[in-house]
Amino acid sequence: MLLNTPKISSWMTLSTFAISTALIPACSLSNLPRNMSLKTFDPHRKEFACNYEKIAEPPLDQEAEALFREGLSATSFELWPDDRDYEKAAKLWTKAAEKRHWQAMLNLASLYLEGKGVQRDNERGIQLVEELMVMGLPRAYDFMGTLHMNGTGVNQDATRAYAFWSLAAEMGSSDAQAYLGDRLDATYDDPTKAIWANRAIGHKLMRCGYSQENGKAAANLGLRIDVNGDHLQALQVLHDGVKFGSEMSAIFLAVGFDTGGTKANHMKDEDRGERYGAIADLLHLNPDLRLPNLDKVLPLPPAVLPYWDGEKESLIDGAKPVKTVSLDDIKPSPASLREGRAHIPDGFVLPDEPQGGHLVQHLHTDAVMGGYWLAQLRKPVTPRQVAWNAAQVPMRYEIGEAFDKTPEGITKDDGVFRFHYLGIPVPQAPEAKYVPDWRVPQGVMREVPMPARELHSTGLLPAPATGIWHGSVDPGHPLAKVFNQWYRQSYVEEGQAFPDPRDRGLDISPKDIQWRWLDQANRPQPSGRKEITIRNFSQVETTQTNS
Template identity: 45%
Template sequence: MLLAVAFILLNLTACNMNPLPRNMNLQAFDPHRADFVCKHEVDVNPPITAESEALFQQGMAVTSYELLPKQRDHAKAAELWKQAAALGHWKAAMNLAGLYESGQGVPEDTEQAVLIVEGLMKQGVPAAFDKMGTYHQRGIGVNDDTSRAYAFWQLAADMGSPAAQAYLGSKLKATYDNPGQGFWGNRDVALKMLECSFAQGNGDAAYTLALTITGDNRSLGEDNARALKIYHDGVKLGSEKCASSLFVKFDRTTPLTGNTIDTARSDRYGELAQALELNPDLRFPNLDKVLPLPPAELPMWDGKRKTLVDAAIALVALPAVKPTPGSQSSGRAHIPQGHALKAQPHPVVVEATSSVPHSGYWLPRLHAIYREHERAWDNAQVPQRYAKGEVFETMDRRSMGAYANTATRTVWQFLGDAVAVVQSSHPRVTQGIARTTRVPEESLRCKGMLSCPRTGVWAGQVAKDHPLARLYNRWDRFAYVEKGQSFPNPEDQHIAIAPHEVRWLWLDNANQIGPSRRTEVSLSDLHGAQDPLKT
């Protein structure tokens, strides 16, 4: 165990930066700083390989909140995250440090946790500096020191940590100082920090930002319409606090919701808040499919929380289904779609004149091969299914020409029955935070500055060489958009990407028209779902 950890730490600390240990010199926390320059952690974090990401996701799957506590395998996750960390996966290393903090899956060892975080600090990972601040605040592996904690959080925020930006933004958003209560009046800087964190997808930042700008004081930048939109976007980002706030706000008369009580919307936000409390890893990028903001009408809902969650979560887009070998054949040669024969045939071989001893697929073969035309005939044969007790049919040898009647006898080799091909599930699907869908064979794409041409779920991305591609091109970058509406504008989330720079791919999943002729929440997946706005 210790050798494995030492190996990880050796990889984590291999870098060109100067040492940045837990006792590094720090610039004192300045709550009255004059400005803040937004930076994004994805621009400085080490790149993550596909192999290490797969290991990381497997660890997330075996510790998913969808599992009962006794079913979560932290020991297995620790081994997977050690492997991923050894390949340079900084998130896996952070999770591994968390296991050493709590003693889950590994012996409790706060020193190992701090060493892992120090290794990430040497790689310039902003989240590691944020974590070191938490260690100093709580006295985990170091002496508790609130002043150093704030200094670390300040450094982490300046480096691009969205968590540190959200936390400090919440501390600086007041209009006056009260150090004894732990907050200061530096609203302009606080808003910049919160907006920067919000742009990186931090739900806590969305909540604090919306809370800060709620009201009618224009001189302070308060704007209820904008605040409502940010609360709603915070729910998409997985903020239980945003969902709970809107659950309360829509259930009473408040300026935020136009002093209009809307219990139907309140109920849905309440269900999503409870879902997020149970599984904080959930994200609802397709929230507008089940819960659009007013004045849009709500689609009919069956009242089940699972329906809301499944319709609103992210999608794992699978390629179009390709026919499996034999599925397009007819007669005895047909193999059901999604099934296949075992790679190794059975040793059972019988004469063509025998009755079939076992149900399953049999392959005709020549008992012996002496000439090239015999080999060609033999290679052209395909498996055929016979039931036990049937008689093998006489094989057509006319393709062998003059040798058709003189060729060696035919025998049949047993291949067994076709078995269903097990499709490996994507780890995010296993975690319950995504569901699969199919990419339409006839793809429909649209640039973001145009009106939506068809209702459904759309996946948005910018070109890979775009300077903000690592920030924007995320696993949960989807949107439910109805025909004629505008696509989401990245600038509304403080991401400096113009709408025309985003290309959106249609993934179907439009709600359907039910028997009552009203739109109903559905989980359509290329099954001919009726588009309520398609002409």
């Protein structure tokens, strides 16, 4: 899930094995990463180069990933706090950590440092952070800075904390970039308040975090832009912050639209304010939420505000990422629900080729083979005749049983019809049980039916249809690891431009992005507003037919 890095309290998530002795000689504690030599934090630095943490993150072992996900399910924000099983998660993340799954290690370390699901053990937690530092993970350096600031398992040392955070920001940690950017965004130096006057670099740090879709960076940046007087741009940045899962951005806009304040570009709109407030409430409950399709339920002015039923969950459902699922993936064969001659036992299907070869018989003859036969008009011409053929289902006849009854819906004027032999049912090949995407039970993704048509577009062209679009770049692109994410979606109206990553600081040309259409458009209402079309897709809700 999405891991946050508080700078005052310890993290919420990490694993159990110690640093390899091959990497850390036992002769001196000074060789431990926690005690590494650091360049002193310079609040008045003149340069900062933006790096991205996704590029530095190691690949994940798939078996370990399954263990990690199971641990997330046990501690999901969708569960009541008392129902979260941290002990189970700790065991699962320990196994994943043994395979060097960095996210599991990160989560398990936090459990040790907080004593959740395991006996509190600061040393074990710090060792895991150190192992991640050796792996080159920017978040681990950010985490180590927090440990030094809080004095958790190490001597409390603000100077080393800021040195670690500075290094983490340079390596690409978006949390460190957001935090330090905010600290440098002052008009005067006051180390006692941890603020310094270096707005040029502070702005670059926040911009880099914003380009990585860090919610805290977006909130801090939007606030600074608003203070500088560009209220329209501040509104856009804060709106993006809500998409990134920033509760604070949602609060800023809720108050701004409710009062007509600067953060809403002096636009008073209590309906919009109410929606941002509702979203802020749910982001507080589930910080893992990402809302890339926010424009579907809460577009910026002057766009028409869609109809809302007043339920907070409907706003979140409409704004969260979606995953398309084919009906064929989740519904059982309708044949098992048929009755009489048309029934085929559950777990069985007709063979691809009938046993004994293809046979055709006419009315008033006896079946020469037992099994399933399909009645079909020989030359369907009219739409009714074509539809009749398509509606027929296989029917079972025993050997010697007569085809002595004209099928319902057919007359002599429809011409010749025949019975085609389809064979005897055979056991159905075992299929993988339908399992929803693991993010669906976590409450951060919603399943929708597969669109009736495939629709693609390059980012250079206006959207050919209204709906939710998923974007990706070629895996060989230098920023593919940054851009190609499961939440890389956007709700776009027909004729509008697709999002341009350069607006957020990513050097990716729209021509390099391929967008795929995922979902239907909102439906216009007589009032001029639009209906928020939300459909949660599950096996339970699937309807069956007999065709």
